Amino acid sequence: MKVVLHICCGVCAAGAAESLAIEGHQVVGFFYNPNIHPAEEYQRRLETARRVAQELQFPLEVPVYEPEEWLRQTGSLKDEPEGGKRCLVCYRLRLEKTCDYMLDCGADAFTTTSTISPHKSAQTINSIGQETGSDKFLMRDFKKKEGFKRAVELARRWQLYQQDYCGCIYSMRQGRG
Numbered sequence: 001m002k003v004v005l006h007i008c009c010g011v012c013a014a015g016a017a018e019s020l021a022i023e024g025h026q027v028v029g030f031f032y033n034p035n036i037h038p039a040e041e042y043q044r045r046l047e048t049a050r051r052v053a054q055e056l057q058f059p060l061e062v063p064v065y066e067p068e069e070w071l072r073q074t075g076s077l078k079d080e081p082e083g084g085k086r087c088l089v090c091y092r093l094r095l096e097k098t099c100d101y102m103l104d105c106g107a108d109a110f111t112t113t114s115t116i117s118p119h120k121s122a123q124t125i126n127s128i129g130q131e132t133g134s135d136k137f138l139m140r141d142f143k144k145k146e147g148f149k150r151a152v153e154l155a156r157r158w159q160l161y162q163q164d165y166c167g168c169i170y171s172m173r174q175g176r177g
Contacts, residue, residue: 001029002107002109002133003020003025003107003109005029006094006095006114007029007031007113008033008112008117008167009048010051011048011163012116012117012142013052014154015142015147016050017052017058017146018112018150018154019140021030027054029049030061030063031060031063032063032067032097033167035090035166036091036168036171039067041167044161044163045163047125047161051158052160055154072156077089082119082128082170087166091132092122092132095112095133095137096127096132099132099137109133110129110138111129113142114138115141115143117148119166119172123141126141130164
């Protein structure tokens with residue numbers, strides 16, 4: 001099955017893309033992250049995702065970086081705690097864009113690397129994915145079966161950049177996510 005994998009960062013992509021490939025899926029990477037701040041951080045994560053795509057030999061689609069759209073949708077939620085309502089809006093924005101790309105490119109399904117993070121609720125993300133793409137969303141919890149551990153192992157082996165915050169300006173101030 002051809003699966004579009006929304007990629008939040010290279011480390012997460014390493015574990016999730018490898019897992020999908022082991023399952024027998026054809027992976028197409030999709031790096032859409034208007035939430036990442038600042039632009040230099042976005043570029044660092046994009047280059048790391050490109051490296052993972054090269055290592056695991058899958059194509060990587062990179063739509064336009066549009067942080068203004070993310071700020072427009074989340075600005076009123078800037079005081080929300082990490083993991084709160086702002087994150088739900090952010091997941092939905094990125095999954096909707098991924099679903100649109102999946103339909104445009106003729107893939108069979110889509111999913112996201114975001115469920116590999118020990119700081120994120122796979123149940124919440126999967127729920128939003130199902131609302132967004134119905135039966136086209138491939139529900140996964142990539143952190144299960146030591147998925148996050150494997151992602152970190154690959155990151156060390158390939159000497160990948162590993163960030164210390166989710167990506168948005170608000171999580172950057174908190175230093176985690």
